[in-house]
Amino acid sequence: MKLIKNILGFSLAAGLFFGCTENFEELNTRPDVILADNLDLGLLGQAFANAQWRAMYGVPGTAGPGGFQLAQSLFADIYSQYFANTATNFDSDRHTQVGGWSNGAWNSFYQQAAPVINFVERFTAANNLPLENAFAKVLKVYAYHRMTDYYGPIIYSNFGNGETSVPYDTQESIYKNFFQELDAAVTVLKANAGRTAFLAHDQVYGGNANDWLLYANSLRLRLAMRVKYVEPALARAEAEKAITDGVITTNEKNAAVMTTTNSRHPYWTITNWGEYRMSALMESVLKGYNDPRLGVYFSRTDDFVAGTSPNEYKGVRNGLPRADLDQGALNRAHSDMGVRWLNAGRGGLAFGPPFRMISAAEVFFLRAEGALEGWNMGGTAKDLYEKGIEMSMTESRIGATPAQVQDYIARTNTPAPVTYTARPDWNLPASSDIPVAFLTAGTKERQLEQIITQKWLALYPDGWEAWTELRRTKYPKPYPRVASDNVDVPRDRVMSRLIFVEGEYNNNRAAVEAAEQLPELTTRGGNRNSTKLWWDAKP
Structure with a gap:
């Protein structure tokens, strides 16, 4: 210094x-x-x-x-x-x-x-x-x-x-x-x-x-x-x-x-480099819930558009070894970010969406978690949880109608298994068995999992805050990586922090x-x- x-x-x-x-x-x-x-x-x-x-x-x-x-x-x-x-x-x-x-x-x-x-x-x-x-x-x-x-x-x-x-x-x-x-x-x-x-x-x-x-x-x-x-x-x-x-x-x-x-949104440029795609966990949660945000958060796969794959939206496993990182093939077969974050040449905005710092949806989910603890948050955990979903669904990038919001809130759908036809060794079970509909009679921990899973969806694409909350609450339940090269953090563990820099x-x-x-x-x-x-x- x-x-x-x-x-x-x-x-x-x-x-x-x-x-x-x-x-x-x-x-x-x-x-x-x-x-x-x-x-x-x-x-x-x-x-x-x-x-x-x-x-x-x-x-x-x-x-x-x-x-x-x-x-x-x-x-x-x-x-x-x-x-x-x-x-x-x-x-x-x-x-x-x-x-x-x-x-x-x-x-x-x-x-x-x-x-x-x-x-x-x-x-x-x-x-x-x-x-x-x-x-x-x-x-x-x-x-x-x-x-x-x-x-x-x-x-x-x-x-x-x-x-x-x-x-x-x-x-x-x-x-x-x-x-x-x-x-x-x-x-x-x-x-x-x-x-x-x-x-x-x-x-x-x-x-x-x-x-x-x-x-x-x-x-x-x-x-x-x-x-x-x-x-x-x-x-x-x-x-x-x-x-x-x-x-x-x-x-x-x-x-x-x-x-x-x-001052364009960084994703406006980064998405054009083709270095990442939707995760398997995102596929499990969004597809299992039949979530209307799927087509907003992510793009259809190139292979689906070309008519060579039945997978309209597909997530890739985290932690693939270098031998499995065929970038071109993986990118074609798995979903990029939604058009909102792409550059203008790919149908996106002139300079990307606003760079969100904190939203009403996140605030309602924070309040719902506090209400679970018995704190004075101005409402019940159930009401605040459902309001958080509504705020996420009705943001300008989603624009869901009141009827669509109520339909989603009442769903008993749960996350789905993730399968890979060409690589069955990558197949994964459903990431969780929690539904969207609030478990009024559920345990406090099950209700917390619901709140944080929906919060994780609402925070997208703020990975900074989402990783922090995953470490703090352990939700949503992450999938194990295919491989880890770090002896301190096995493939079935979550990275806890970054070490001090060189x-x-x-x-x-x-x-x-x-x-x-x-x-x-x-x-x-x-x-x-x-x-x-x-x-x-x-x-």
């Missing part, structure tokens, strides 16, 4: 949005030298817009979706079992943490997202811009919670300390600070009801403080549920606080970063080696892919 050598001035701030944050050549910006006297609110707004996009691992302009691919597509999207790898030289689906990929993902965050988020937060605090600062705090919590949910301990409170060695924080301390940061932000947002900030540049809510309050509380609810198994009292207190202050309840208030011709041993060795010795890791197995994170404590 390097020490910044140049004061961040007007010219650098002006380049934040239009340029690339590789201009922050040094990662560890000193907090006392980031102020620019002549930085106006327009340029500050551009910096905030840049921070929003980079927090999602998006790269404006023509730099491409490399950060997103390294961070999400090659890890969480595969480990959540939304997709399975089909590219010959891609080993992450067999539980291999390819060092160059995870190192690139880490650098993408700490070289591109973190400096801009840090700049906006500190500048707004120093220049008495409380509403803008509240927005920045909420964005910071969102961005960093995704990072700690990958690695556990990360650089957080000391980012920008001006030192040549930057210590890591424990995940426990980071999460507890998240709640404090949200407290501070929510206090300001409530005091500024009806006001706006970053009006022309906020790519999520157009600067509306009321909407940011809903987002902050919904994010609090997500983080509260994350700690349910490790600190249940804290989880309940924070979840009920979120409900009291108001959360997202309609799709119109979903938090999503807008896409443009200058670049940190070159640039920040003392700090990363100290992080390896944190009890949060040593008591659970050390710096390994099989070591459970702090919140991963379900019995």
